[in-house]
Amino acid sequence: MIYDVAIIGSGIAGLSAALRAKELGKDVVVVTKKYPTQAQSSMAQGGINAALSEEDSVEAHIADTLRSAAGLSDEGVVRYVCESAPEAIAWLDYLGTPFSRKGASIAQRPLGGASAARACYAQDYTGLKILHTLYDNCLKAGVKFMSEKFLLNIIIEDNIAKGVTLLNIRTSQVEQLLSKAVVLASGGYAKIYGAFSTNGYGSYGEGLAAAMRAGAVLSDLEFVQFHPTALAKSSILISEAARGLGAKIVDGKGERFCDELATRDELARAIWAKIEEGQEVYLDMRGLGEELLMRELPQERKLARIYEGVDPLQEPVPIRSAAHYSMGGIDVDIDGKTSIKGLFACGECANAKLHGANRLGGNSLLETVVLGRRTGESATMCHNEVEEKTYERTRIDTDFVRAVFGLPNQIDFMERQEFLHKVLYNNAGIVREELAMKGVLSLIRQHQRELAFMGIRDKSPIYNTELVRFIEYGNILELAEAMVVAALQRNESRGAHYRKDHPEPKEHFKAHSHVWKEDGVLCADFKEV
Amino acid sequence: MRLRIRRYHPHFEPPSIDMEYEISGGGTLLEALEEIKQKRDRTLSFSSMCRSGVCGSCAVRVNGKEELACTYKPKDGDYIEPLSVVGVLRDLIGDFNSSLATLKKAHAYPVQMHSGMSEEDERQIERQSDCILCVSCYSSCPVYETNPSFLGPFALSRAYRYVADSREENKKAHIDAVLQNGIWDCTLCGNCTAVCPQGIDPKNDIVLLQSWAAKFGHLNPNLGNFGSFGLEF
Ligand SMILES: Cc1cc2nc3c(=O)[nH]c(=O)nc-3n(C[C@H](O)[C@H](O)[C@H](O)COP(=O)(O)OP(=O)(O)OC[C@H]3O[C@@H](n4cnc5c(N)ncnc54)[C@H](O)[C@@H]3O)c2cc1C
Ligand code: SF4
Ligand code: SF4
Ligand code: FES
Numbered sequence: 125m126i127y128d129v130a131i132i133g134s135g136i137a138g139l140s141a142a143l144r145a146k147e148l149g150k151d152v153v154v155v156t157k158k159y160p161t162q163a164q165s166s167m168a169q170g171g172i173n174a175a176l177s178e179e180d181s182v183e184a185h186i187a188d189t190l191r192s193a194a195g196l197s198d199e200g201v202v203r204y205v206c207e208s209a210p211e212a213i214a215w216l217d218y219l220g221t222p223f224s225r226k227g228a229s230i231a232q233r234p235l236g237g238a239s240a241a242r243a244c245y246a247q248d249y250t251g252l253k254i255l256h257t258l259y260d261n262c263l264k265a266g267v268k269f270m271s272e273k274f275l276l277n278i279i280i281e282d283n284i285a286k287g288v289t290l291l292n293i294r295t296s297q298v299e300q301l302l303s304k305a306v307v308l309a310s311g312g313y314a315k316i317y318g319a320f321s322t323n324g325y326g327s328y329g330e331g332l333a334a335a336m337r338a339g340a341v342l343s344d345l346e347f348v349q350f351h352p353t354a355l356a357k358s359s360i361l362i363s364e365a366a367r368g369l370g371a372k373i374v375d376g377k378g379e380r381f382c383d384e385l386a387t388r389d390e391l392a393r394a395i396w397a398k399i400e401e402g403q404e405v406y407l408d409m410r411g412l413g414e415e416l417l418m419r420e421l422p423q424e425r426k427l428a429r430i431y432e433g434v435d436p437l438q439e440p441v442p443i444r445s446a447a448h449y450s451m452g453g454i455d456v457d458i459d460g461k462t463s464i465k466g467l468f469a470c471g472e473c474a475n476a477k478l479h480g481a482n483r484l485g486g487n488s489l490l491e492t493v494v495l496g497r498r499t500g501e502s503a504t505m506c507h508n509e510v511e512e513k514t515y516e517r518t519r520i521d522t523d524f525v526r527a528v529f530g531l532p533n534q535i536d537f538m539e540r541q542e543f544l545h546k547v548l549y550n551n552a553g554i555v556r557e558e559l560a561m562k563g564v565l566s567l568i569r570q571h572q573r574e575l576a577f578m579g580i581r582d583k584s585p586i587y588n589t590e591l592v593r594f595i596e597y598g599n600i601l602e603l604a605e606a607m608v609v610a611a612l613q614r615n616e617s618r619g620a621h622y623r624k625d626h627p628e629p630k631e632h633f634k635a636h637s638h639v640w641k642e643d644g645v646l647c648a649d650f651k652e653v
Numbered sequence: 654m655r656l657r658i659r660r661y662h663p664h665f666e667p668p669s670i671d672m673e674y675e676i677s678g679g680g681t682l683l684e685a686l687e688e689i690k691q692k693r694d695r696t697l698s699f700s701s702m703c704r705s706g707v708c709g710s711c712a713v714r715v716n717g718k719e720e721l722a723c724t725y726k727p728k729d730g731d732y733i734e735p736l737s738v739v740g741v742l743r744d745l746i747g748d749f750n751s752s753l754a755t756l757k758k759a760h761a762y763p764v765q766m767h768s769g770m771s772e773e774d775e776r777q778i779e780r781q782s783d784c785i786l787c788v789s790c791y792s793s794c795p796v797y798e799t800n801p802s803f804l805g806p807f808a809l810s811r812a813y814r815y816v817a818d819s820r821e822e823n824k825k826a827h828i829d830a831v832l833q834n835g836i837w838d839c840t841l842c843g844n845c846t847a848v849c850p851q852g853i854d855p856k857n858d859i860v861l862l863q864s865w866a867a868k869f870g871h872l873n874p875n876l877g878n879f880g881s882f883g884l885e886f
Contacts, residue, residue, distance in 0.1 A: 158700070158702060158708075158710060159709075159710070159749055159753065159786070161708070161709060161785075161786050162702050162708045162709060162710045163708075164702070164703070164708075166703065166707045166708045166709075166785070167703050167705065167707055167708070214768060217768045217769065217820075218766055218767070218768040218820075219763065219766070220762075220763040220766055220815065220818060220820065220821075222775055222778050222779065222782045222818075223775070224772075224775065225770065225771060225772040225774075225775045226772060227771065227772060228769065228770075228771050228772075231772075246782070247779070249707070249782075249783060251707075252707050252783075252785065253782050256782070256784070256786070257782075260756070260761060260762035260763065260811070260815075261762060261763065263756055263757045263761070263762050264762040264763070264764075271749075271750070294742060324702040324703040324704065324708060325701055325702055325704070326702055358704065360704060360705050361705075423705070423706070423707070426706070426724070427705055427706075430681060430724055430726070431681075538691050580695070581695040581696070582695045582696040584662065584664070584696065584743075586662060586663060586664065586742065586743050587698055587742045587743040587746055588698075589690075589698050589699075589700075590690075590695050590696070
């Protein structure tokens with residue numbers, strides 16, 4: 125069977141693309157390594173931006189987005205997304221999304237860096253409710269789902285995408301999925317910081333790594349947003365909406381030391397500096413009161429109690445800053461086209477240059493919907509000839525998975541992985557510097573050389589989660605290398621990328637960093653905005 | 654602290670055994686499972702994603718009751734088993750395919766919507782739309798033992814969510830979809846309500862669906878027999 129459109133990823137981007145392609149009468153299949161609604165999109169709490177109210181305007185939304193992007197966004201994309209936002213909310217409403225309301229209108233709240241209360245929300249379940257509503261609509265529309273299949277590689281012939289190879293997690297068999305267009309909607313890579321990330325397990329950017337192996341260009345990888353307020357022990361997110369409602373950031377003495385509504389990068393650095401001084405930092409939500417907290421942020425109290433053992437109504441909650449969102453991604457144009465024919469990308473795995481050097485809260489869900497739909501549409505216009513045969517890529521990947529079972533397992537990859545996360549966070553995280561990053565790069569390359577001595581202890585072909593984690597780890601190494609290379613070549617500070625040795629922005633770096641692979645060798649360069 | 658875990662692998666003989674593990678304790682059950690996997694036994698298989706109770710991938714049974722591993726704090730001697738669903742794949746990982754298939758059968762999706770609703774209207778469906786599809790309620794439901802085609806608690810709650818949605822114009826299509834193997838087959842035992850981590854009350858939603866069905870002239874087929882006690886007057 126050859127599908128019209130194969131979409132990898134069942135988050136809000138993937139499902140928005142799927143619904144659009146299905147509306148246009150195409151055979152659509154959505155692949156996910158879990159079950160459809162178990163995507164990270166379910167975790168988004170704060171909201172989705174759209175200028176809807178009298179006090180707000182599309183122009184203000186555009187201006188805020190451009191300001192935050194620090195010169196690295198594409199104004200045409202920003203304008204298109206912000207202008208499409210009210211319509212996107214109306215579409216979601218029409219599909220049945222139960223947004224919180226104020227009177228007859230959709231309620232909106234302020235998030236950091238926004239000049240108006242612009243984020244539409246559904247309590248603190250915004251992502252969950254949008255995702256499940258889209259899923260319900262996909263069931264209605266007859267979108268086909270393939271669950272528990274792990275993307276390994278993109279099948280390329282004559283520089284055209286013909287489908288993908290998948291690891292069937294239930295059986296450890298490699299399968300090929302052929303389609304006239306492939307859409308990657310596989311999410312971001314902020315989890316390469318492991319325990320120092322707010323993201324769920326699995327956001328390791330496998331889609332990006334697969335695209336890079338297939339020859340696509342990745343851009344602006346060095347821009348990773350660190351969220352200022354994550355729980356200190358677990359890195360679980362406390363939504364920015366808490367600060368919007370009046371929560372304060374305080375030090376061990378209970379004193380404020382920053383402006384809570386400053387941009388995320390400024391706050392993350394202020395908190396990092398305090399913690400580097402050996403102090404502890406807290407989020408004080410006591411002023412919100414029980415009624416407001418339970419109505420607007422019901423999850424937060426539960427999570428603070430479970431993971432920190434602290435009731436936010438009684439005590440300030442210990443926090444740290446953690447990797448949260450990846451601005452960089454597979455380089456695409458406004459239609460989601462990558463540098464490879466037939467290969468598209470949307471959502472957090474893509475870089476359509478909406479967020480530039482820094483994302484505004486509430487703009488990424490908006491991107492997943494608006495550009496997800498647009499990418500879904502442009503994928504339907506792709507008419508590649510795909511032959512029904514076993515492709516070379518499928519043979520190679522089958523051999524690869526077989527080989528992993530035979531690896532000697534002399535070095536424990538899980539130990540290595542934990543160490544790598546820590547080193548990345550401390551040296552290529554919130555605050556960066558050349559020498560330290562060069563150290564990180566050589567560590568990554570050493571880990572890559574050691575892969576052949578690692579391997580898996582679990583030799584069962586049935587639902588082998590160690591196998592999945594090992595392949596994820598290989599991807600993490602590949603992507604971390606590309607990210608650190610990009611961070612090293614940007615000798616300036618801009619948006620979320622902060623270099624202690626180059627603390628100011630420089631005009632000639634007002635350019636997108638590109639990385640790609642040629643014959644397996646990593647190449648890097650800049651491209652003008 | 655010790656945990657007892659029911660292990661399952663279809664190729665082993667016997668396929669199912671209980672194993673005990675020492676854990677450091679203090680964290681969540683998911684953190685304990687992670688500790689076992691990383692430090693003691695790489696073959697232990699379980700599922701997780703968000704760590705924060707929203708993705709619905711980590712539900713298991715603890716001492717017979719459904720819990721999310723990422724929000725449950727284990728106690729010494731706890732017995733951990735997979736959900737009771739059709740087909741365990743391995744250890745704590747269940748096959749969700751047949752339970753998820755109930756959603757489509759129950760028409761748990763919008764049929765004909767218009768946009769716009771009030772604050773009050775939204776409150777009517779707030780709880781039901783908190784569902785994370787963790788499948789805990791399905792696992793707890795006793796009806797499956799006698800009727801594997803039963804639509805089940807989450808599908809019915811999610812169908813009710815669209816019936817109660819003020820934007821939905823075609824309520825009848827929803828009711829028609831939940832009559833067979835649906836609202837009348839539930840025994841109203843309340844197990845589902847007791848285990849839902851999101852505080853959803855599928856039992857009550859089923860009762861509400863029954864009264865909607867009555868509005869459309871459908872009577873409880875079981876009551877017919879009851880009403881006359883089988884006697885002819
Ligand atoms: C805690 C948290 C809170 C957030 N809050 C907000 C907010 O309030 N507002 C906002 O705008 N943004 C927010 N964000 C960001 C936003 O949620 C994400 O950017 C967005 O959901 C990404 O959606 P996506 O569809 O691109 O990817 P995801 O939702 O991450 O989905 C990725 C999909 O790809 C699949 N996949 C990945 N790898 C593979 C593979 N190898 N094989 C097969 N399938 C694969 C996954 O299973 C999944 O289905 C938040 C993020 C986090 C972590
Ligand atoms: S109340 Fe009904 S649906 Fe819920 S567990 Fe009991 S029989 Fe099943
Ligand atoms: S109704 Fe509750 S228990 Fe059932 S799937 Fe939804 S969240 Fe889980
Ligand atoms: S890991 Fe997502 S609900 Fe537990």
